[in-house]
Amino acid sequence: MRLTTKGRYAVTAMLDLAFHSRVKPVTLTEIATRQTISLSYLEQLFSRLRRANMVIGVRGPGGGYKLSRGAEEISISDIILAVDEQVDLTNCEQKSNCQNGQPCLTHDLWMGLSDTVRNYLDGITLKQLLDQADVQAVAQRQDSDVQQIMQFRDAETIGMALK
Incomplete structure (x- = not known):
């Protein structure tokens, strides 16, 4: 495939x-x-x-x-x-020429x-x-994960700016 x-x-x-x-x-x-x-x-x-x-x-x-x-x-x-x-x-590629120009077994x-x-x-x-409930649950989890990453990045950026 x-x-x-x-x-x-x-x-x-x-x-x-x-x-x-x-x-x-x-x-x-x-x-x-x-x-x-x-x-x-x-x-x-x-x-x-x-x-x-x-x-x-x-x-x-x-x-x-x-x-x-x-x-x-x-x-x-x-x-x-x-x-x-x-x-x-x-x-x-569905051309029926798999074996010497002919279909294979x-x-x-x-x-x-x-x-x-x-x-x-x-x-x-x-x-x-x-x-599907499982697809919605995964999408919501991903949203939460990304929000946490963004908050961490923001906090890191603020921390670096304060130094």
């Missing part, structure tokens, strides 16, 4: 965005901090997500990103495809599994994930 870090991080970032942008646009720095994803990597992902019309940027003070449509309209497979990931478990097996995974991810939306 060719679901790499790119696809996983894109889904994580989009879920974070869906959770937090209900109140206000979300900056990539906020997502990077909560999800411990490199800011430059998120910039690359959001460039692709923006081109795929999955997110929109809001300029100015208080700006950031928000979903371009409702969370109930965005499937996990939409996100993965938007960042150029494939849900493909074959070695031939297990080609149909891997094609069937790819279809099953794709259908599974097509059937799950951001909203469905957002509605």
